[in-house]
Amino acid sequence: YQLSKEIGKAIKEYFHTQYYKVEGNTQLISEDVTPKSIEHVYTSLRISPPPEGSELSHFILQRIDRSYVAWGTVDRLLRQALRLAVETNPSSSVQHVYQALQLGEEPSPENLQSFYSTIYSTFESLASQIYYRLPWESIESQAHYGISAKSMENYLRNTYIPLIAKM
Numbered sequence: 001y002q003l004s005k006e007i008g009k010a011i012k013e014y015f016h017t018q019y020y021k022v023e024g025n026t027q028l029i030s031e032d033v034t035p036k037s038i039e040h041v042y043t044s045l046r047i048s049p050p051p052e053g054s055e056l057s058h059f060i061l062q063r064i065d066r067s068y069v070a071w072g073t074v075d076r077l078l079r080q081a082l083r084l085a086v087e088t089n090p091s092s093s094v095q096h097v098y099q100a101l102q103l104g105e106e107p108s109p110e111n112l113q114s115f116y117s118t119i120y121s122t123f124e125s126l127a128s129q130i131y132y133r134l135p136w137e138s139i140e141s142q143a144h145y146g147i148s149a150k151s152m153e154n155y156l157r158n159t160y161i162p163l164i165a166k167m
Helices: 002-022 035-045 055-088 093-102 109-131 139-145 149-165
Strands: none
Touching (some): 002 035, 055 093, 055 109, 055 139, 055 149, 093 109, 109 149
């Protein structure tokens, strides 16, 4: 479980640094694990790749794949939530905040927090329609994300949503 959790943390870090810091305008993240993400996990864990075809190699690659897909799913749902929040609130402050962010302007902190909350609420609604709960709420899936359910909510609200909202 601990190894799975550490892999989840490494993939979280990879998504954050690679996709949102280096390639900030990425519009759709590949569903397939990339060689760079695998390399990043081994570097983060400070281990050498085990021999190809070994049980350990298979185990680690399987966990990397699960974490990558889990984070990719959250990314897609959040992007969809952003689009839906903007489309379904055309005359509200949501639209104004979104347009301001697209123009590089900084909305008031209150409006910004309200905008992020709207996106998160839309995300929760989408997730419950598709998964009947948030993707990380089962015990087994928490390891895929590398952080607790409460930390996940805080991370999405305070870090991930602000990054996606500017795209």
